[in-house]
Amino acid sequence: MQVTINGQTHDLGGIDPDTPLLWALRDNLKLRGTKFGCGAALCGACTVHVDGQPVRSCSFPVSEAEGTQISTIEGIQGKVAEAVKAAWTKHDVPQCGYCQSGQIMSAVALLAENSKPSRADIDGTMSGNICRCGTYPRILAAITDASKALEG
Amino acid sequence: MIMLKFLNRAKPKGKLNRRQFLSVAAAAGGGLAIGFRPLAVLAEGDSPLNPLDVYIKIGKDSVVTVLSAHMDKGQGIYTGLATLVAEELDADWSQMRTVGATGNSKAYGNIAYGGTLQATGSSTSIFSSWTRYRQAGATARAMLIEAAAKAWSVSPQDVKVEKGMISAGSKSEPFGTFAEAAAAMPVPANVTLKEPKDWRLIGTTEAKRVDTAEKISGAPIYTIDVDLPNLLTAVISRPPKFGAFVKSVDDTEAKKVAGVTDVVNIGYAVAVVAEGMWPAIKAKRLLKIEWDFSKAETRSSSEIFDEFKKIAGEKPTVVATSKGEVEGAFASAETVVEATYEFPYLAHATMEPMNCVVAKTGEVIETWTAHQSSDGDTYAIAGVTGAKPENIRTHMLYGGGSFGRRTNFQSDFVVDALLIAKSINYRQPVKLQWLREDDMSGGYYRPMVVHKLRAGLDRSGEIVAWDQHIVGQSINIGSPFEAAVVKNGIDPMSVEGASDSPYAIPNFRVGTSYPKLPIPVLWWRSVGHSHTAYVMETMIDELAIATQQDPINLRRKLLKDSPRHLGVLELAVSNAGWDKPAAANVFRGFAVHESFYSFVAQAVEVSKLDDGSFRLDRVVAAVDCGVPINPDQIKAQMEGGIVFGLSAITAAEITLDKGSVQQLNFDVYDPIRIERSPVIEVHIVPSKESPTGIGEPPVPPLGPALANAIRQSTGKPVRVLPLRKAVGV
Numbered sequence: 001m002q003v004t005i006n007g008q009t010h011d012l013g014g015i016d017p018d019t020p021l022l023w024a025l026r027d028n029l030k031l032r033g034t035k036f037g038c039g040a041a042l043c044g045a046c047t048v049h050v051d052g053q054p055v056r057s058c059s060f061p062v063s064e065a066e067g068t069q070i071s072t073i074e075g076i077q078g079k080v081a082e083a084v085k086a087a088w089t090k091h092d093v094p095q096c097g098y099c100q101s102g103q104i105m106s107a108v109a110l111l112a113e114n115s116k117p118s119r120a121d122i123d124g125t126m127s128g129n130i131c132r133c134g135t136y137p138r139i140l141a142a143i144t145d146a147s148k149a150l151e152g
Numbered sequence: 153m154i155m156l157k158f159l160n161r162a163k164p165k166g167k168l169n170r171r172q173f174l175s176v177a178a179a180a181g182g183g184l185a186i187g188f189r190p191l192a193v194l195a196e197g198d199s200p201l202n203p204l205d206v207y208i209k210i211g212k213d214s215v216v217t218v219l220s221a222h223m224d225k226g227q228g229i230y231t232g233l234a235t236l237v238a239e240e241l242d243a244d245w246s247q248m249r250t251v252g253a254t255g256n257s258k259a260y261g262n263i264a265y266g267g268t269l270q271a272t273g274s275s276t277s278i279f280s281s282w283t284r285y286r287q288a289g290a291t292a293r294a295m296l297i298e299a300a301a302k303a304w305s306v307s308p309q310d311v312k313v314e315k316g317m318i319s320a321g322s323k324s325e326p327f328g329t330f331a332e333a334a335a336a337m338p339v340p341a342n343v344t345l346k347e348p349k350d351w352r353l354i355g356t357t358e359a360k361r362v363d364t365a366e367k368i369s370g371a372p373i374y375t376i377d378v379d380l381p382n383l384l385t386a387v388i389s390r391p392p393k394f395g396a397f398v399k400s401v402d403d404t405e406a407k408k409v410a411g412v413t414d415v416v417n418i419g420y421a422v423a424v425v426a427e428g429m430w431p432a433i434k435a436k437r438l439l440k441i442e443w444d445f446s447k448a449e450t451r452s453s454s455e456i457f458d459e460f461k462k463i464a465g466e467k468p469t470v471v472a473t474s475k476g477e478v479e480g481a482f483a484s485a486e487t488v489v490e491a492t493y494e495f496p497y498l499a500h501a502t503m504e505p506m507n508c509v510v511a512k513t514g515e516v517i518e519t520w521t522a523h524q525s526s527d528g529d530t531y532a533i534a535g536v537t538g539a540k541p542e543n544i545r546t547h548m549l550y551g552g553g554s555f556g557r558r559t560n561f562q563s564d565f566v567v568d569a570l571l572i573a574k575s576i577n578y579r580q581p582v583k584l585q586w587l588r589e590d591d592m593s594g595g596y597y598r599p600m601v602v603h604k605l606r607a608g609l610d611r612s613g614e615i616v617a618w619d620q621h622i623v624g625q626s627i628n629i630g631s632p633f634e635a636a637v638v639k640n641g642i643d644p645m646s647v648e649g650a651s652d653s654p655y656a657i658p659n660f661r662v663g664t665s666y667p668k669l670p671i672p673v674l675w676w677r678s679v680g681h682s683h684t685a686y687v688m689e690t691m692i693d694e695l696a697i698a699t700q701q702d703p704i705n706l707r708r709k710l711l712k713d714s715p716r717h718l719g720v721l722e723l724a725v726s727n728a729g730w731d732k733p734a735a736a737n738v739f740r741g742f743a744v745h746e747s748f749y750s751f752v753a754q755a756v757e758v759s760k761l762d763d764g765s766f767r768l769d770r771v772v773a774a775v776d777c778g779v780p781i782n783p784d785q786i787k788a789q790m791e792g793g794i795v796f797g798l799s800a801i802t803a804a805e806i807t808l809d810k811g812s813v814q815q816l817n818f819d820v821y822d823p824i825r826i827e828r829s830p831v832i833e834v835h836i837v838p839s840k841e842s843p844t845g846i847g848e849p850p851v852p853p854l855g856p857a858l859a860n861a862i863r864q865s866t867g868k869p870v871r872v873l874p875l876r877k878a879v880g881v
Contacts, residue, residue: 016410019430027385027428032377033370035552036429037503038588042818045503073370088368092360092784095792096226097367098503098552104368123827130818132503132553133226134795136829138788 003065005029006075017063021055022046024062025072033073033101037130044129047102047109048072054109054125073101080112083149087142095133103129107143115150117143203288204295204335206259208237214316214328216243218285219253221260221270222277223524225502225551225558226792227847228361228785229277233285235359235782239351240289241296243327244316250362252548254526261527271525273559273675275748275845278781282843283345290343292334299333300325348779348840357784363550374552375507375583378520382580383509384413386572387432389422389439390590393811395448395670398422402440409435416575423572425582433587449670450811456600457494460667464492464604464623468663470641472651476659481617485608488617489698491691493605494872495624495683496805498598498676501821504552505591508569511581515543521566522551524559532563536570555796556675560596561631564672592821593813597806598676599624599646603687608659613699615710617659620687622646625673626666645675649684649747649852654714655692671808677796681747681852686801686873689743689856694869703860704742716751716776716837717744723774723835724753738769741861743853749844750777751837754794754853756830758861765880766862768798768830771854776837778844786846787834793850794832799823801855802881803874 001012005025012028020039025031025048034057037045041056048057049071084107094100103126110117110125117125122143131139204210209217218237224230230250238248253260254270261268263284264276293313300318301308311320318325353359366373391397401422403415411431416423422441426432482488509520517539523529526546533544551558569584576582586594601624608617626643628634637643642664644651651662676682692710696703704725711717721744734740737760744753757770773790780786803822807814815821859870862879870878 016430016434018434023428023430027430030379031370032372032379035374035504036376036585037505038818039433040588040817040819043503085368089360089364092364092788094226094361094364094367095228095788096224096503096551096553097363098374100367101370127825127827130503130823130825132501132555132796132799132823134792134824134829135788136795136824136826137791137832139826140829 001062001066003062003070004068005031005070006072012062015062017061019062020058021048021060021062021065021070022057025057031072031074035098035101037099043099044102044106045099047105047129049076049105049109052109052112054106073105076105076108080146080150081108083146084108084111084142086149087146090145091138091142093135093138093142095135099129099131103131103139107139107146111143111146111150116147200339200341201259202335202339203292206253206256207285207288208241208292210292210327210331210334212328212331214247214326214331215249216241216247216327218248218250220250221253221262221281222272223252223522223548223551223554223558224363225522225524225554227277227789228782229272230363231359231361231785232278232782233281234362235353236281236285237289238359239353240286240346241293242313242315245353245359247316247327248362254523254546254548257527269525270527271559273524273556274679275750275847275849278843278845279749286345287343290345291340294340294343295334295337296327296330298337299330303330303333354779354781355783359782361785373550374504375509375521375549376504376552376585378509378549378583380509380511380581384425384427384580384582385429385432386423386425386569386582386584387429387436387587388568388572388584388590389424389436389441390594391420391443391448393443393445393448393450394595394672396443396445397447399442399444405438405440406435409438414576415439416572418568418571418575421568423568423575423584425572425576429585447670448811449808452809453496453600453807456669456808457602460600460602460623461492463665463667464602464621468621469665471661471663472642472647474661478617478619478659478661481659482606482608482619484610485617486611487609487698489607489609489694491605491694491869491871493603493683493687495601495686496807496873497600497671498682498800498804499592499806499815499821500553500555500557500596500676501592501823502551502553502555502557505586505588506557506565506594507583507585508566509581509583510569510573512537512573512578515539516545517543518545518547519566519569520547520549522554522558523548524551524554528559528561529563529566532567533570536567536574555677556679557596560672560674561633562672564594564596588818589816592806592816595672596674597671598682599627599673601683603683605687605691607691607695609695609699613701615657615695618657618661620650620662622650622662622664622684623667625669625671627673627675629666645680647680647684649681649745650688653688654717654746655688655710656713657710677793678747678848678851681745681848682800685743685745685747685852686855686859689745689853690859690863690869693741693860693863707744717746719837720744720751720753720774720776723837724755724772727774727833727835728755728772730755739861739864741857741859741864743857743860745852747849747852750775750846750849752790752849752853754857756854756857756861758858758865760865763880766865767828767881768858770831770833771857772833772835773850774835774837775846775849776839777846777849778839778841780836780839781843783836786836789846790834790850791832793848794854795824795829797851797854798828798830798858801858801873801875803876805874
């Protein structure tokens with residue numbers, strides 16, 4: 001089985017096709033920025049982009065990833081990703097940081113689709129990402145800043 | 153965490169003496185670490201530690217790496233320690249880094265716990281580090297100056313250090329040039345620390361977090377990310393009820409999964425070992441385990457609450473505080489208010505479920521995890537493996553959250569990993585990874601607690617009598633720390649925040665009783681304060697309402713001899729804009745509470761929505777935690793603590809159905825998500841007191857402030873938590 005991650009094609013050999021994309025990334029491809037939180041698409045820690053759309057990789061079989069373009073936190077690039085990371089840095093968003101790969105992947109997907117999201121738009125996309133440290137006020141501030149930077 | 157509660161009686165300047173500590177340390181070994189010798193302690197007459205060996209590494213590239221005695225689980229201690237070092241070293245902030253360091257109790261023992269046990273907890277890291285790391289920075293600076301003076305043949309008095317550059321006359325070099333020579337200099341015994349007026353980092357927002365860059369790039373920095381040659385992965389199947397054991401295992405189907413290497417029975421659980429997570433998870437689902445429930449807890453939460461309430465109606469086993477003539481005061485009281493409160497078990501629910509990596513090479517055992525108490529875990533490692541202390545290496549990684557979960561007397565998840573590794577004869581390194589369900593049902597909860605309370609008012613409305621009975625499992629009784637922490641049968645962690653109330657009530661008694669259950673309980677962000685603050689601060693509001701007093705004015709009156717409580721109260725109230733009336737359908741609530749020597753007040757506003765439910769809109773918070781070292785990180789902890797407290801008080805509970813945990817994942821144990829996050833304003837008292845903790849103190853006031861606001865609307869107090877049982881929130 002072949003998958004394309006961050007622009008590079010990898011051969012996963014005879015991997016069990018039911019393997020969640022999360023474990024294929026982490027165990028087979030040694031891309032460990034994508035985190036495991038719940039295993040049931042409830043917390044968003046494992047969010048990656050499949051053809052630009054945010055997907056919970058813990059509940060997405062690797063077989064469905066064939067023929068798609070997958071981006072992970074390690075490879076995410078471009079104007080939106082840079083704006084998001086700059087805003088995250090400015091606000092010192094992370095605390096423990098464990099959910100932040102997923103938060104950033106969701107925020108980039110949101111702003112790539114809608115560079116001027118309303119609060120309801122932000123809530124709509126970001127409510128799938130739990131942060132137990134409670135960094136939400138800073139995530140909101142950072143998304144607002146990134147949006148301004150993209151508009152500017 | 154462990155010993156500060158004991159020290160609560162003595163205030164921060166007190167600490168365990170060596171003899172007391174050794175008795176604790178010996179006890180801490182328990183049955184696990186027979187023959188393990190107590191950890192070393194720096195004795196008088198020992199030569200001073202070389203800071204450039206144990207606290208600070210300076211590279212040839214002039215990167216300054218602080219070696220942290222404390223685990224960073226998000227609270228920002230890596231940034232805090234780097235700030236203290238950079239301040240005294242006169243480093244440039246951009247050259248600062250921090251990593252975790254273990255294995256040297258003389259250097260890294262937590263001063264709040266007697267100075268010999270390396271541990272992170274009870275919001276003590278800054279207290280323990282305030283002098284230690286500034287002194288390390290100042291001493292290292294003096295050694296750099298000596299080295300430069302020697303190399304340049306000038307007097308040390310003529311050498312200056314500024315923003316990472318060392319200079320004398322026309323000569324100027326970065327730290328790296330003299331790093332090696334400085335580390336070999338004699339260690340000066342007495343260095344002078346800067347006066348507060350000379351601080352250029354402490355108290356400013358220049359010191360940004362040292363870990364943001366790696367945490368936004370997906371760097372592999374957590375336990376789950378550890379990779380080693382031939383590393384195997386283990387998942388574990390734990391009993392469905394607390395106190396159960398494995399009776400028999402049928403692993404025929406599980407072993408057929410490609411990639412599974414071993415299935416091991418460790419007595420209280422069964423583990424699957426595999427080449428990667430997916431085969432391990434698949435095989436776990438195929439295990440057929442028969443459990444022995446003969447010693448297990450098989451009751452449901454409602455039955456346990458009934459038992460606790462029955463106990464609460466009887467005389468307490470021990471009295472923690474008693475002043476005045478409580479019964480006499482009740483006899484002559486005009487009005488007596490009675491209330492019973494119920495608090496559920498709470499899970500820490502860290503984002504990274506518990507995990508630990510174990511490897512054995514020759515005689516050396518290594519572990520990798522977010523060791524919250526590397527020394528405590530070292531006892532457990534010695535006990536399980538028989539390794540000598542000098543052959544144990546603990547690697548302290550970032551914690552993907554903790555909230556208290558990553559240290560306990562049993563080192564539970566570390567022991568799981570060790571037993572699994574031992575079961576396969578350490579033939580390959582093993583990473584144990586709990587699944588979310590294991591984590592949620594794994595115990596070590598904030599205890600279930602019942603408070604029964606009577607308050608007596610006299611004819612003029614004064615509170616003249618208070619009698620409170622707190623019923624819940626003790627965290628420390630029966631633990632290796634009982635001898636040191638529990639005094640006269642009282643576990644301070646069960647009554648803190650109530651028995652030491654600052655409210656001036658003349659006849660005041662708090663008692664407690666400790667039912668025993670096979671469900672492990674633990675410190676959970678703010679520990680006893682997580683329930684006592686709710687009771688104290690909602691009852692004060694109730695009594696204010698009953699006597700037609702303004703709740704904030706009543707607090708002012710009762711706190712007239714508590715200046716730091718009053719300081720945060722006034723700071724929060726003055727910034728809340730409450731001199732104007734609230735908008736329609738907006739209700740206000742307030743709470744103030746001291747915990748871990750820091751003082752926090754929160755003024756909150758809730759909206760009543762069209763469907764009758766409530767939403768927390770705004771929190772104006774004030775904090776006094778002594779010298780504010782990193783104001784932006786204090787703000788971050790206040791924000792995070794408020795969100796954490798909001799999750800707990802509105803919706804969180806762990807309940808048992810015939811002994812089985814009913815909340816196994818985030819669908820039913822659903823923390824606050826971004827759409828419920830309120831606007832949070834933080835105001836910091838510009839204090840000159842020694843700095844104290846900020847990880848836990850933001851949590852306790854949020855629940856009662858919110859409940860007090862909701863009560864303004866409904867007219868009814870909520871005494872059975874979480875709030876969602878009674879109101880939409």
